[in-house]
Each structure stands twice: as C-alpha cells, then as structure tokens.
Amino acid sequence: MTKIRETSAQTLLRVANQTGTPCYVYNETTILRQSRLVLEAFKHHPVKWLYAIKANDNPHILKLIQRAGIGFDTVSFEEVLLCQHFTDDPRQIFYTENSMSDAEMDAAIRLGVTLNIGSLKRLERFCDHPEAHECCVRINPAIGDGHHARVNTGDSESKFGIRIGQIEEAVAVAQKSGKRIIGLHAHIGSGIKEPENLIAAMKVLLELSREFPDLQFINFGGGMPTPYRSSEKPFDMARFAELAIKLFDTDLKNRPDGFHYLFEPGRWFVAEAGFLLTKVQTIKDQLETRYLGTDTGMHHLMRPIIYDAWHDVVNLSKFGEAADQLYTISGNICESGDILAFDRLLPEAEMDDILAFCDAGAYGMTMASQYNRRALPAEVLLKSDGSYQVIRPAQTAEETVAEFLAKCGFETETHHQKK
C-alpha cells in the first residue's frame, strides 16, 4: 500500500477507466524527486548525472529528465539516434558500445558522440579510423554485483569491459595511433545489493586512471537499486554521496581543471514512478492455486519471468479492504510460465477489478514485445499539477496486425474483406 501513497489509487483508477487497460502510468513527481536527490547530493562537486535510457525511453520521459538537468547514457546506435532529438551537442550523448559493428562505429564517430569502447579489438578498429580522435574505455573491474546473475556486469568472467591485465596494451594501442583515451568507465551491474561493491569498484577505477595520461573524466556506471519489496531498504543516496565525495576530494587534488566524474543509472530515475495497470479477465481455482487472469502478461512485463523479479501488486478496485485471499496472477500469453506474481495476499477480487503492478517504470515498456502478436500497451504521464497525458497510445489489435502484414510485404485486407 505504501507504494501507492504518492500516486493515489483513485488517480490510477481514473486513468485505467479513461485510457483503458493494460497501460503503463508514470508519475512525474517521483521522477523529478529522484533527479533532484542525485543533483542535490553532489552539488558541490564536479559530478554529472546521465540517465540510462534503456530503462524507459519514452520521448516524453527523456524530455522530462533532460529538463531536470540529467544527460543521456545509451547502449545502442538506435538509442543514440533517439537522443539526438533532444540535444544539439552530440558529445553530451554517452554511447557504451557492446559488440558494435564497423558501420555503427563509423556512424557514431561521424556524429561526434562520446564513444565508450569495451574491448581491445574494437579499440584497435577505432584507432585505425581516420576520423577518430578520442574515446572512453570500459574497464572490467573484476567486481560485480546486481539483483540477479543475469545483470551482473562487472565480474571478471562477464562479457563486458577490457580486463585490467590488458590496460597497458590499450594505452599503447591508442598512443601508437595518436588517439587519446579521455575517459574511463565501469558499470558493475544493475540493482546493486552491496553499495560497498560500487565504492570498491570506484577505488579500482581511480587507481587505474593514473595509467591514462589524457584523462578528462571517469564514469562509474549506474546500478543504484530500487526497493521492490517493502522489506528492502531504499538505497541511501546521501550516505553513498558521503563515501564517494571522500574519494573525490582526495582524487581531485591531482586533476586538471575541468576534470569530472559521472554516474549513469537508469532504474533509479524511473522504476518507482511507474505502474502497470491491468484488468482481471478471469478468476479460477485450479486445485490448490487460485488464479487471477489479467489482460497483460510477460510480453508487457518480462522482469518476473526473466529474473524472478518481484513487483508489489495492489487491487485498486478494492483498495483498503482486508488482504486475506491468496492469488497467483497470470498473464494472457499462451505459455504456462506466464505468471507475473505468485501467492499474493489480496482482497477478495471480482471480474473487471483493476490491479496495479508497482515499481514498473524501469525495464517494463522498453522490454515489452508483441509475442503472441499482441498489441503494446498505452503509456500515460501523470503530471505534477494533477493532470495526465497519454504519451503513447495503445496499439489496437487491428493496427498491430496491419503493421505486421505491411512490414512483411503483405496486403492488409483480409480474405473476408476482399470477397
């Protein structure tokens, strides 16, 4: 229930009734609060914050976060192109490549974005490029963390980053070709469980940075966790800032003017702001299990299936009533694994009740698919002034199928219509 406090159950119900379900709803106030928290915590230090747009790349959300004073962190050429719509200065777009193609590298160099290179082989290709001048390199700090093994990116066995043992070679490759490595980067994982691991990785980067003569910045990645369960403690940003600032105060003594640090979380800014609203379409007892079947599923919210992730579920239509019934909440995808939440205590539900999956603002819609050829849901932004705006309408079933057929080179008329 605490999750709904900031965004009232009444407001969410109103949106569900007017926009229809399923739909993602994001609360602007929460996003702005999260932005202010980080800017405030580091305001006396040369620290820039970037938003990892993979968490939620709706253009209205990008605009909102950018206006709050946050830059963009991207991980694909497509994300770079998207961010180009929001800034005239391509260097403000930080692009962390991962198995980038030559064509993508060429295009990124021409655009002038800040390219972050994660392997020695790619660095060699970059240094061979006649128009390339400077880049950042991603280090594998051999310290990983994350809410699930699949999102731990800093372990020495992970596919990301240049190993510490290859750093000398990386510096040599750049020097030989007259290119400059101006930035150092690491991202240890997503949903960091132990903030000390982030601090430890930061120390590793600060130490290694001495081997790079042209350095202008260090980017320590993202990963700040969200408390999905009420038993989880929120990430203490103020405490983290205290520890980080201690490191910065020492480090800055030997840095040139303009030297700065960066962080690039995604989840931090948007997770708690988002809800996935869905309507109960069936209720059934299968021996021991009582299912609430919904009009959404794993195609709209993949996190429970991929990471066993927990999202609090609230029955908005029965808000405040005693939660004394055990339900398993299932999706409308034709797979028995399409279960969004197991064994949840909720008030007695009825057909057409509206449920909210909480903390769904990050890695919800961006990971959604059209599996079972299903339509994508709407996205709605609740404004701080109490109004709301549909920032991406739902696809209708007809649009979804017509777009698909047309893309594959088929006529969109049905046999029936042709007759």
Ligand code: LLP
């Ligand atoms: N920087 C890089 C290089 C990343 O790979 C990521 C996320 C981030 C920043 C932002 O991490 P965040 O602050 O959001 O934790 N789909 C998963 C999360 C995968 C994140 C992968 N990398 C989930 O739903 O939990």
